[in-house]
Amino acid sequence: MENVIIFDHPLIQHKISIMRSKDTSCKEFRELVKEVTMFMSYESLRDLPLREVEVETPLMTCKTKVLAGPEMAVVPILRAGLGMVEGILELVPTAKVGHIGLYRDEVTMQPHEYYCKLPPNIGERQIIVTDPMLATGGSAVAAINFIKERGGKNIKFMCMIAAPQGIETLTKAHPDVTIYCAHLDEKLNDRCYILPGLGDAGDRIFGTK
Numbered sequence: 001m002e003n004v005i006i007f008d009h010p011l012i013q014h015k016i017s018i019m020r021s022k023d024t025s026c027k028e029f030r031e032l033v034k035e036v037t038m039f040m041s042y043e044s045l046r047d048l049p050l051r052e053v054e055v056e057t058p059l060m061t062c063k064t065k066v067l068a069g070p071e072m073a074v075v076p077i078l079r080a081g082l083g084m085v086e087g088i089l090e091l092v093p094t095a096k097v098g099h100i101g102l103y104r105d106e107v108t109m110q111p112h113e114y115y116c117k118l119p120p121n122i123g124e125r126q127i128i129v130t131d132p133m134l135a136t137g138g139s140a141v142a143a144i145n146f147i148k149e150r151g152g153k154n155i156k157f158m159c160m161i162a163a164p165q166g167i168e169t170l171t172k173a174h175p176d177v178t179i180y181c182a183h184l185d186e187k188l189n190d191r192c193y194i195l196p197g198l199g200d201a202g203d204r205i206f207g208t209k
């Protein structure tokens with residue numbers, strides 16, 4: 001699928017393997033989420049729009065390029081998506097940050113919205129939705145629905161681990177959204193957790209288990 005990018009870079013695979021281990025600490029896990037997000041961002045932001053400016057070097061004046069406005073918007077899906085925000089801001093410190101609060105009902109697995117606040121002029125911005133886990137795809141589809149209802153158009157989705165079901169559901173619901181994923185895993189278990197996966201990403205980032 002042309003709008004699904006799975007990263008096969010050795011550094012990303014190495015870091016994902018450390019994240020998977022149940023013996024990796026909360027501190028290390030959080031740092032790895034940030035690092036992997038930085039690596040993925042570098043590639044996934046290669047089409048950010050540029051504008052031409054004139055700069056005087058010590059030798060002469062030249063025309064050169066800088067990022068065009070308005071600044072992009074990073075929109076983490078709470079909670080776990082928050083862990084990926086810093087990795088993007090490290091590369092694009094002027095990005096604005098919106099938030100979408102969703103949790104999966106543990107019985108029905110359906111996403112429930114509890115918060116949504118997006119930067120102004122959202123329709124003019126490049127939007128990166130972040131969530132480490134794309135399992136059934138329900139949360140990602142719901143979050144992108146909310147963003148589109150509020151005017152968002154140019155949307156990318158970035159995650160650490162995806163299940164085939166999540167990729168299928170998200171690409172069907174939002175074929176215009178490119179998915180960037182550090183690793184594609186095998187399947188879901190009967191509680192809709194990704195296998196082999198890395199467990200509950202929110203609990204591992206925030207130490208709430």
Ligand code: PRP
Nearest residue numbers: 078079080103104135136137138139202
């Ligand atoms: C996790 C994860 C995703 C969602 C993925 O969040 O961070 O948002 O599940 O599952 P889905 O693709 O089947 O919708 P969770 O609901 O556990 O909330 P949390 O981030 O607050 O831990």
Ligand code: URA
Nearest residue numbers: 135193194199200201
């Ligand atoms: N959410 C998680 O945090 N992990 C999974 O494996 C699935 C959903």
